[in-house]
Amino acid sequence: MTNVPFSAFLCGSTLRDGNQHDPHDLPKVLAGRDGGTLSPGRHIAYTKDTPLCNLYVSMLDRAGAPVERFADSTGPLPGLNNPDYTSGPN
Numbered sequence: 001m002t003n004v005p006f007s008a009f010l011c012g013s014t015l016r017d018g019n020q021h022d023p024h025d026l027p028k029v030l031a032g033r034d035g036g037t038l039s040p041g042r043h044i045a046y047t048k049d050t051p052l053c054n055l056y057v058s059m060l061d062r063a064g065a066p067v068e069r070f071a072d073s074t075g076p077l078p079g080l081n082n083p084d085y086t087s088g089p090n
Contacts, residue, residue, distance in 0.1 A: 008034040008059060014052075024048050028055065030080075037062045039083040046077065046087075 053073035079085030
């Protein structure tokens with residue numbers, strides 16, 4: 001048995017465009033099942049202005065260290081554990 005079903009792995013960059021140093025609309029890969037709290041195998045597109053720190057808030061909550069805010073977050077991301085959720089609010 002591996003720890004992958006009980007883990008979450010985040011991969012990506014903190015800059016989408018190195019020339020403009022634009023911190024918005026960043027591609028990220030979140031893999032794993034995190035003990036069943038994540039529903040993998042989907043592409044979820046959140047709005048361009050969704051803070052990346054919302055993802056960190058969601059991950060901290062799943063790791064057992066819930067916080068209301070982290071840096072510029074506005075709250076947790078919806079839909080990470082819902083297999084039918086495929087895109088963020090428009």
